[in-house]
Amino acid sequence: xxxxxxxxxxxxxxxxxxxxxxxxxxxxxxxxxxxxxxxxxxxxxxxxxxxxxxxxxxxxxxxxxxxxxxxxxxxxxxxxxxxxxxxxxxxxxxxxxxxxxxxxxxxxxxxxxxxxxxxxxxxxxxxxxxxxxxxxxxxxxxxxxxxxxxxxxxxxxxxxxxxxxxxxxxxxxxxxxxxxxxxxxxxxxxxxxxxxxxxxxxxxxxxxxxxxxxxxxxxxxxxxxxxxxxxxxxxxxxxxxxxxxxxxxxxxxxxxxxxxxxxxxxxxxxxxxxxxxxxxxxxxxxxxxxxxxxxxxxxxxxxxxxxxxxxxxxxxxxxxxxxxxxxxxxxxxxxxxxxxxxxxxxxxxxxxxxxxxxxxxxxxxxxxxxxxxxxxxxxxxxxxxxxxxxxxxxxxxxxxxxxxxxxxxxxxxxxxxxxxxxxxxxxxxxxxxxxxxxxxxxxxxxxxxxxxxxxxxxxxxxxxxxxxxxxxxxxxxxxxxxxxxxxxxxxxxxxxxxxxxxxxxxxxxxxxxxxxxxxxxxxxx
Amino acid sequence: xxxxxxxxxxxxxxxxxxxxxxxxxxxxxxxxxxxxxxxxxxxxxxxxxxxxxxxxxxxxxxxxxxxxxxxxxxxxxxxxxxxxxxxxxxxxxxxxxxxxxxxxxxxxxxxxxxxxxxxxxxxxxxxxxxxxxxxxxxxxxxxxxxxxxxxxxxxxxxxxxxxxxxxxxxxxxxxxxxxxxxxxxxxxxxxxxxxxxxxxxxxxxxxxxxxxxxxxxxxxxxxxxxxxxxxxxxxxxxxxxxxxxxxxxxxxxxxxxxxxxxxxxxxxxxxxxxxxxxxxxxxxxxxxxxxxxxxxxxxxxxxxxxxxxxxxxxxxxxxxxxxxxxxxxxxxxxxxxxxxxxxxxxxxxxxxxxxxxxxxxxxxxxxxxxxxxxxxxxxxxxxxxxxxxxxxxxxxxxxxxxxxxxxxxxxxxxxxxxxxxxxxxxxxxxxxxxxxxxxxxxxx
Numbered sequence: 001x002x003x004x005x006x007x008x009x010x011x012x013x014x015x016x017x018x019x020x021x022x023x024x025x026x027x028x029x030x031x032x033x034x035x036x037x038x039x040x041x042x043x044x045x046x047x048x049x050x051x052x053x054x055x056x057x058x059x060x061x062x063x064x065x066x067x068x069x070x071x072x073x074x075x076x077x078x079x080x081x082x083x084x085x086x087x088x089x090x091x092x093x094x095x096x097x098x099x100x101x102x103x104x105x106x107x108x109x110x111x112x113x114x115x116x117x118x119x120x121x122x123x124x125x126x127x128x129x130x131x132x133x134x135x136x137x138x139x140x141x142x143x144x145x146x147x148x149x150x151x152x153x154x155x156x157x158x159x160x161x162x163x164x165x166x167x168x169x170x171x172x173x174x175x176x177x178x179x180x181x182x183x184x185x186x187x188x189x190x191x192x193x194x195x196x197x198x199x200x201x202x203x204x205x206x207x208x209x210x211x212x213x214x215x216x217x218x219x220x221x222x223x224x225x226x227x228x229x230x231x232x233x234x235x236x237x238x239x240x241x242x243x244x245x246x247x248x249x250x251x252x253x254x255x256x257x258x259x260x261x262x263x264x265x266x267x268x269x270x271x272x273x274x275x276x277x278x279x280x281x282x283x284x285x286x287x288x289x290x291x292x293x294x295x296x297x298x299x300x301x302x303x304x305x306x307x308x309x310x311x312x313x314x315x316x317x318x319x320x321x322x323x324x325x326x327x328x329x330x331x332x333x334x335x336x337x338x339x340x341x342x343x344x345x346x347x348x349x350x351x352x353x354x355x356x357x358x359x360x361x362x363x364x365x366x367x368x369x370x371x372x373x374x375x376x377x378x379x380x381x382x383x384x385x386x387x388x389x390x391x392x393x394x395x396x397x398x399x400x401x402x403x404x405x406x407x408x409x410x411x412x413x414x415x416x417x418x419x420x421x422x423x424x425x426x427x428x429x430x431x432x433x434x435x436x437x438x439x440x441x442x443x444x445x446x447x448x449x450x451x452x453x454x455x456x457x458x459x460x461x462x463x464x465x466x467x468x469x470x471x472x473x474x475x476x477x478x479x480x481x482x483x484x485x486x487x488x489x490x491x492x493x494x495x496x497x498x499x500x501x502x503x504x505x506x507x508x509x510x511x512x513x514x515x516x517x518x519x520x521x522x523x524x525x
Numbered sequence: 526x527x528x529x530x531x532x533x534x535x536x537x538x539x540x541x542x543x544x545x546x547x548x549x550x551x552x553x554x555x556x557x558x559x560x561x562x563x564x565x566x567x568x569x570x571x572x573x574x575x576x577x578x579x580x581x582x583x584x585x586x587x588x589x590x591x592x593x594x595x596x597x598x599x600x601x602x603x604x605x606x607x608x609x610x611x612x613x614x615x616x617x618x619x620x621x622x623x624x625x626x627x628x629x630x631x632x633x634x635x636x637x638x639x640x641x642x643x644x645x646x647x648x649x650x651x652x653x654x655x656x657x658x659x660x661x662x663x664x665x666x667x668x669x670x671x672x673x674x675x676x677x678x679x680x681x682x683x684x685x686x687x688x689x690x691x692x693x694x695x696x697x698x699x700x701x702x703x704x705x706x707x708x709x710x711x712x713x714x715x716x717x718x719x720x721x722x723x724x725x726x727x728x729x730x731x732x733x734x735x736x737x738x739x740x741x742x743x744x745x746x747x748x749x750x751x752x753x754x755x756x757x758x759x760x761x762x763x764x765x766x767x768x769x770x771x772x773x774x775x776x777x778x779x780x781x782x783x784x785x786x787x788x789x790x791x792x793x794x795x796x797x798x799x800x801x802x803x804x805x806x807x808x809x810x811x812x813x814x815x816x817x818x819x820x821x822x823x824x825x826x827x828x829x830x831x832x833x834x835x836x837x838x839x840x841x842x843x844x845x846x847x848x849x850x851x852x853x854x855x856x857x858x859x860x861x862x863x864x865x866x867x868x869x870x871x872x873x874x875x876x877x878x879x880x881x882x883x884x885x886x887x888x889x890x891x892x893x894x895x896x897x898x899x900x901x902x903x904x905x906x907x908x909x910x911x912x913x914x915x916x917x918x919x920x921x922x923x924x925x926x927x928x929x930x931x932x933x934x935x936x937x938x939x940x941x942x943x944x945x946x947x948x949x950x951x952x953x954x955x956x957x958x959x960x961x962x963x964x965x966x967x968x969x
Contacts, residue, residue, distance in 0.1 A: 077619060077620070077621055077622055077623070078618060078619045078621055079621055079623055080593075081591070081592040081593070081614050081615070081618045082592065082593045082594065082595070083592070083593075083594045083595070083610055083611075083614060084582075084594065084595030084596070085594075085595065085596045085597070085598070085607075086578075086580075086596070086597045087596075087597060087598055088578065088597065098570065099571070099572050099573070100573065100649075101572065101573065101574040101575075102574060102575045102576070103574065103575075103576045103577075103578075104576070104577050104578070105577065105578040105579060105580075105597040105598065106577075118575055119575075121649065122573050122574070122575060122649040125573075125648075125649035125650045125652075125653040126563070126570040126573055126649065126653055128653060128657065129565065129569055129570040129653050129656050129657045129660065130569050130570055131568065131569045132569070158617070159614060159617050159618065160617055163618070163619050167619075180779070180780075181779065181781070217781055219779070219780040219781055221780060221788070221789065222787070222788065223787055224780065224785055224786065224787025224788065225895065226780060226781040226785075226894075226895060228781075228894075300567065301566055301567045301669065301671060301705070302566045302567065302571055302671070303566070303671075304566055304669075304671035304703050304705060304712075305564075305566065305671040305672050305673055305701055305702065305703040305714075306673070308887070308904075308968065309709075311967075311968075390574075390576040390578060391574075392572045392573075392574050394572065429890050429891055429892050429900060430890060431888045431889070431890045431900045431901055431902070431923070432888060433887070433888065433902045433904075433921065433923070433966040433967075433968035434887050434888070434902065434904055434968050435967070435968035435969065436968070437966060437967045437968050438902065438921075438923050438964060438965070438966035438967065438968065440900050440923060440925075440964075442892070460893070462892065462900075464923070464963075464964055466967070494564075495562070495564055495673040495675070496560075496562060496675065515964075517925070517963070519892045519893050519898060519925070520893060520895075520896075
């Protein structure tokens with residue numbers, strides 16, 4: 001029995017629900033904007049029942065469909081058009097105090113029973129090697145639907161339109177003398193999931209993300225030197241309107257000219273200088289030096305074999321001067337357009353906003369239902385996420401952002417107040433150690449600041465610092481007018497590694513006396 | 526059995542293509558398998574999973590207009606939809622001058638088996654036992670362990686409308702372990718990867734990680750600078766991978782690569798390293814088994830990327846080979862940096878007046894493509910060497926260095942080479958000089 005959505009809506013008051021005969025189905029019917037094909041409801045209810053029958057004290061199931069469509073062009077032609085889709089179910093259980101998880105790409109009644117039983121079997125095997133039985137923080141039994149607000153579904157945009165958009169960008173870039181190569185691409189990501197848990201959650205969410213971009217390469221044939229310049233437009237949770245309304249096309253010539261300027265630019269003189277970081281650069285520094293260290297599982301050693309641990313341990317909570325006074329960094333899975341934004345996390349917890357660093361003081365962690373009790377908190381912060389049907393949900397980074405200063409000025413003000421510094425835009429190389437102390441970041445464009453003015457472009461710049469030292473050196477934060485959201489589609493964590501899309505917003509900010517390196521010293525070696 | 530099922534899916538997709546995309550060239554790739562894992566940390570199991578999935582990739586081309594789709598739903602209706610969508614997308618795709626025809630029948634050489642029944646049969650109980658043993662061994666020495674045990678079994682089939690047929694089955698397993706002292710001042714690591722789970726020896730790996738964890742506690746401060754280094758295999762493999770990624774013929778010909786020569790041409794044929802440095806891909810290597818074909822069905826052959834110090838080959842796609850009138854290189858699947866003369870890591874250390882032993886690297890990223898300059902950090906066991914002896918644990922470092930310099934300054938390597946976690950690379954430990962440890966990392 002399969003219904004279209006329309007059929008179900010028309011009949012949901014009576015016959016269809018009677019056919020399903022499940023309490024969850026009745027709840028779904030009253031949820032706003034119902035999307036679900038009701039035939040799935042029987043599977044979901046069956047999965048939870050099978051897990052319970054096999055001995056689970058808790059169970060949840062996620063049906064997840066992921067779609068991905070990409071168009072890529074280089075110079076005057078399109079080189080790749082691809083679409084991929086994955087669909088399946090993952091069942092997570094607690095039995096005898098331990099987690100078990102199993103998944104399958106076959107969304108069928110019999111397979112659901114096998115997968116549920118296997119998840120419980122795995123939990124039982126693990127229970128012998130568990131010291132602290134899993135305890136989940138309470139959660140309300142939410143029944144709801146959540147969707148990305150968008151006006152043009154990127155999966156419905158004609159391919160020709162996307163291809164011409166990219167080729168027009170390439171033409172604009174390649175019209176600049178001295179630019180030899182240009183690669184552009186646009187990828188749309190669709191993530192649909194239906195979540196149900198034995199605690200009563202029943203949630204359907206549809207998330208759409210889009211990632212357009214391009215880069216120019218200029219080569220000096222005589223010296224053999226080459227540089228690349230990437231456009232800085234970030235991926236966003238949005239529809240095709242985001243690409244269309246962006247300045248991608250209008251910027252094509254400037255990006256080409258930047259590449260040529262960068263190629264001719266002198267290398268930076270290494271040493272300590274003041275840094276003014278544009279939001280297009282600072283977001284990644286926030287991600288690495290604030291987002292990851294405040295993941296509670298990491299701080300407690302759960303990632304010790306892979307991503308590492310954190311200097312921000314629970315004994316420092318409420319004590320550590322993480323940053324200079326005036327610096328407030330907050331987590332927020334409700335930020336409009338944020339890549340990690342959604343209605344509910346993969347534990348079924350409603351998403352929220354809270355502070356991680358308030359006025360310089362370390363005050364908060366990212367948690368899940370499992371983790372809240374580890375630091376004596378009564379409720380989860382709602383940051384559980386699994387990348388697809390076959391992945392185990394665990395703590396993943398929400399959008400983490402720097403609050404603008406109430407009286408903060410503009411970028412121009414920051415530059416005017418700086419005597420000897422470097423202004424950095426865009427992200428380049430990035431690397432940070434496994435406890436999140438020592439980091440080194442590059443960028444796209446670098447400009448010398450002398451006596452309050454931008455004087456010339458520089459190249460081969462990286463800044464290296466230590467997280468608490470860096471954030472405590474922050475002495476100027478821009479105002480709300482300059483606050484911008486950037487982000488990344490694929491942040492990695494866990495084993496097997498899972499990716500998570502996450503955004504970070506900030507205004508421009510200044511950091512005093514930061515160690516600047518010249519990364520070009522081995523060129524031509 | 527499984528191979529038969531995959532071939533049937535491939536045939537079904539090809540016949541759907543013949544019907545729905547008449548006149549198109551088609552390539553169908555089917556992969557099906559199971560992977561399972563157990564993760565442990567803070568001396569207990571934290572999560573585990575068991576996943577089954579079948580994936581189908583369909584690539585269609587009408588002349589030089591092409592597109593591809595991928596799905597993990599293999600019922601007849603879903604397969605037809607994947608084919609129909611690929612056809613729709615291909616028909617409206619702009620012409621691509623880089624498009625290449627699909628391959629016809631190929632002759633593949635015999636390769637060592639990559640399949641192991643015992644690995645295929647592993648389950649949650651066996652993984653939990655290995656985790657429990659590791660936790661016990663750590664506790665006995667007052668260390669907290671975290672680790673990951675993963676195994677998989679997969680079959681694949683490749684078919685084209687031009688008559689190519691290929692199939693392969695593989696198993697694999699990986700075990701990694703980190704042992705930290707309770708005061709957080711010491712950390713050791715070990716790991717292994719093999720087609721056969723029985724080769725992993727978790728207790729042996731745990732022992733190595735535990736010893737390193739204990740020996741690395743309370744590190745002494747060592748200033749940044751250029752040092753003689755003894756790099757254990759995990760560190761060598763991590764840095765060498767950037768060399769293999771950079772060694773692309775097209776980028777070199779286009780002037781945007783380390784392998785480009787100023788004024789034009791490439792560094793092919795240049796002797797950049799000592800005679801002992803040879804990097805190969807060899808599908809006949811029983812210690813590094815791979816499928817006999819790559820994603821397009823090109824036969825994998827033995828390639829010497831670096832031959833006794835000379836840059837001997839660059840990765841060349843079929844399109845670029847046609848354009849440059851050379852031969853393509855199949856995507857190799859795995860690399861082997863041949864070993865040297867040293868009997869052991871200890872022998873490498875014995876030849877160092879003052880230097881540093883490094884267990885592995887972390888968070889390695891490009892700094893500069895022109896020089897293949899890479900940044901990253903040391904991790905899980907860094908020791909000061911003086912007069913041929915390990916004298917003390919030292920702090921971690923950020924390095925800014927190139928695999929070209931690592932190989933160029935290498936003066937000794939162990940005879941034995943090992944397959945490091947990640948699986949695609951087999952390397953010796955090596956000794957190199959003038960390695961730039963750029964700044965101190967307080968991380969442990």
